[in-house]
Amino acid sequence: EAGVAQSPRYKIIEKRQSVAFWCNPISGHATLYWYQQILGQGPKLLIQFQNNGVVDDSQLPKDRFSAERLKGVDSTLKIQPAKLEDSAVYLCASSFTGGAEKLFFGSGTQLSVL
């Protein structure tokens, strides 16, 4: 079974630039998550989709971050404009539903903002 695919693997940008990350979840998984992991910390949920609808975006900095999940499959997470403190690994995960089951994570995109 193919895992969660993310790209790019690494990205370096300057502050105030924009950046986008892409995620392709496991086929058939209705729920998709974006997490931010700052060095030395555990992952923090940014946004959760159920199919193509947003379930939880309470920790998404909406003034600069946006995410969409077109047709309930692939998803993109965008940052515009980026700040130094956005340097982190951005992890995408998916699960079959949003219930009591396991999440499958991709390897993440490591973002460095200079």
Place this chain on the structure above:
Amino acid sequence: DAKTTQPTSMDCAEGRAANLPCNHSTISGNEYVYWYRQIHSQGPQYIIHGLKNNETNEMASLIITEDRKSSTLILPHATLRDTAVYYCIVRVQTTGTASKLTFGTGTRLQVTL
């Protein structure tokens, strides 16, 4: 949200059992305990979860105390590849069927020769 407390780091000799403790004294009756691990430069990986009863799978065993205020993840025969950060998480039920996993800082397990 129920909070979890884990030791910052632990060491274990290869071939020995690794016992990773977790305190979750404010857990509610319908909250599950999940364990994930994160090997360097990879995304977290699901290990096991449970509600009340002890659970075992091909990776590990989960022992939950009768009062559910703490649990222990057991890796029966640790190998070097088990070196990772281990996260104990109490699952919070949010809207509808959506559930939210809130990660703490975890326990860094170092398996040594």
